Amino acid sequence: MSDFDTIAAIATAPGEGGVAIIRVSGPRAFAIADALFAGPPPPPSRRQGGTFVFGRVVDSSGAPIDEALLLIMRAPRSYTREDTIEIQCHGGPVLSRKILQRALEAGARAAEPGEFTKRAFLNGRLDLTQAEAVADLIRARSDRAAAAAMEQLEGALSARINRVYDELIEAAANVEATLDFSDQELPPGVLDPVCERLRHALDDMRALLSTWTEGRLLRDGATVVIAGKPNVGKSTLLNALLGRERAIVSHIPGTTRDTIEEMIIIEGYPVKLVDTAGIRKTDCAVEQEGIRRTLDEIRSADLCLYVFDARSGLDSADKTAISYIPPDKLLLVANKIDRLEGGKEKKVDINDFISVAYTSCVSGIGLDDLKSKIARKLDGGVAHSIQHAAISARHYALINAALVDSRAAFEMLSDSACALDLVAANLRSAAESIGRITGRIFHEELLGSIFSRFCIGK
Numbered sequence: 001m002s003d004f005d006t007i008a009a010i011a012t013a014p015g016e017g018g019v020a021i022i023r024v025s026g027p028r029a030f031a032i033a034d035a036l037f038a039g040p041p042p043p044p045s046r047r048q049g050g051t052f053v054f055g056r057v058v059d060s061s062g063a064p065i066d067e068a069l070l071l072i073m074r075a076p077r078s079y080t081r082e083d084t085i086e087i088q089c090h091g092g093p094v095l096s097r098k099i100l101q102r103a104l105e106a107g108a109r110a111a112e113p114g115e116f117t118k119r120a121f122l123n124g125r126l127d128l129t130q131a132e133a134v135a136d137l138i139r140a141r142s143d144r145a146a147a148a149a150m151e152q153l154e155g156a157l158s159a160r161i162n163r164v165y166d167e168l169i170e171a172a173a174n175v176e177a178t179l180d181f182s183d184q185e186l187p188p189g190v191l192d193p194v195c196e197r198l199r200h201a202l203d204d205m206r207a208l209l210s211t212w213t214e215g216r217l218l219r220d221g222a223t224v225v226i227a228g229k230p231n232v233g234k235s236t237l238l239n240a241l242l243g244r245e246r247a248i249v250s251h252i253p254g255t256t257r258d259t260i261e262e263m264i265i266i267e268g269y270p271v272k273l274v275d276t277a278g279i280r281k282t283d284c285a286v287e288q289e290g291i292r293r294t295l296d297e298i299r300s301a302d303l304c305l306y307v308f309d310a311r312s313g314l315d316s317a318d319k320t321a322i323s324y325i326p327p328d329k330l331l332l333v334a335n336k337i338d339r340l341e342g343g344k345e346k347k348v349d350i351n352d353f354i355s356v357a358y359t360s361c362v363s364g365i366g367l368d369d370l371k372s373k374i375a376r377k378l379d380g381g382v383a384h385s386i387q388h389a390a391i392s393a394r395h396y397a398l399i400n401a402a403l404v405d406s407r408a409a410f411e412m413l414s415d416s417a418c419a420l421d422l423v424a425a426n427l428r429s430a431a432e433s434i435g436r437i438t439g440r441i442f443h444e445e446l447l448g449s450i451f452s453r454f455c456i457g458k
C-alpha cells in the first residue's frame, strides 16, 4: 500500500515512568521485531495482528536489554494503516533510548514530529481536520477544549466541511451543464436550483465562520488583564479567582509593581490572568515602569477587568483610564461591596454599553457572576454549546476565501446576462479552498507546517 520507509520513535513523554512505548511503523516493522525481540515461538512476524506477546528486547549479541510487551498490528488495522509494532518496556529514559537505537540499527529511520499521524493522513485514515484535532487533543488545556478536539477527531467538522464542498461542486457542475446552451436562450428558471444550493452553502460557511471565536479561545486561551487604581483590590481579585494567595495584598498603595501572570480555567476557557501595578501619577521610577507595562498589557489583552472601589465609584482619573480601552474589551468590576452601607450598590455613572460586575473579593460575593461575565465577554455571548465545530485560524482563512468566491458567483447569477463560465470558475475556486481544509487538495509545505506542531512519536 505505501512506498514509505519504516519509522521509529519513543511515543511516551521523556523521563521516568511505569512504562515507555517505542513505536515502529512501515514495511520492515515485523522484520525489526524479529531482530530485537526474543519471546516464545512463533516469531513476531508470524503472529496475528491485534495480539501481544511477552518477552525480552535483546541486543545484537542476544543479551537481554529489558523485559517487554510487544504489540503487533497488521496493516491496515493500525494508526498509520501500516504494519506497526509497539514495544512497552520499563519507563526509564536510558532503556527506551537503547531500544529505539536497536530499532534504528535493525533498519528503521528516526521519525519526525507528527510523522505517524502524517502517514495516517496520507494513507486515508484521517483527513486533515482530524489530524489537526489529534494535536489539539494532546494540547488541550481544559475539559471543554478536549471535548471540542474530540468532536473534531470524530469527524464532526469534516462532515460540515464536506457538505459545503459537495454543495459547491454540484452548483458548479449544474452551471457547467448549462454552458452548452450558451448560444440559445436558456430555459427560464434553469439556474434556480443553483441559487438555492448556493444559498445553503453560504449559510453553512457563515455558520462555520461564527465558531472561530470559540475555536481560538479553546485552542489559544485568552489574556485577561486586571487594571485599576492602587488599593482597589486587584491583587485580591487575582488571588480570589485563582483560589490561592499568589499576589501580595496590602493596604499600602503601590504594593504591586510588576505584572504577575497565572493560568486559570473560566467556564472551560484557558485564561491567562495578569495582575498589574495600579495606574496613578507617581514620581517613583520603579512604579512608573510598572504602570507603563500595565498600559502595554491592556493594549495586547483580550479583556481588561477595570477594578474600582464601589464606595467611591469612578472618579475622573478612572474615566480617563477607561477611555483608552475599547468598550468590547472592558469589564468594570465594582469591588468591596461588603463595605457599602446598607449593602446598596452605588450606581455606576457610565454608559450602558459597558458591563459591570459587583464583587467582594474578601467575602467571595459576586465572583461566580464575574466569571460568567468574563466568559460571555470573551466568547461574544455565542457560546455554551460547541456547535459541532470550533474552527482554527487556518480553517477560517480558507472558508473566508471560499465565501468571497461564492458570494461573487451568487451576485453574478442575479444578472440574467452574466458570463456563466465565470460563475462556474468562481464556484470551482471556492470548492478548492474548502477542499484544502480537509486535505482533498494539499501540498508538502502545508503538511510540513501542520505536522511539525506535533510531538515526536505521534
Ligand SMILES: Nc1nc2c(ncn2[C@@H]2O[C@H](COP(=O)(O)OP(=O)(O)O)[C@@H](O)[C@H]2O)c(=O)[nH]1
Residues within 6 Å of the ligand: 229, 230, 231, 232, 233, 234, 235, 236, 237, 248, 249, 250, 251, 252, 253, 254, 255, 256, 278, 335, 336, 337, 338, 339, 359, 360, 361, 362, 363
Ligand atoms: N473590605 C474589602 N476589602 C478588600 C476587598 N478587596 C481587597 N480588599 C482590601 O483592599 C486592600 C488592597 O488590596 P490589594 O489587592 O492589594 O489592592 P491592589 O493595590 O488593587 O492590588 C487590602 O487591604 C485588601 O485586603 C473587598 O472586596 N472588601
Ligand SMILES: [Mg+2]
Residues within 6 Å of the ligand: 234, 235, 236, 247, 248, 255, 256, 276
Ligand atoms: Mg496589587
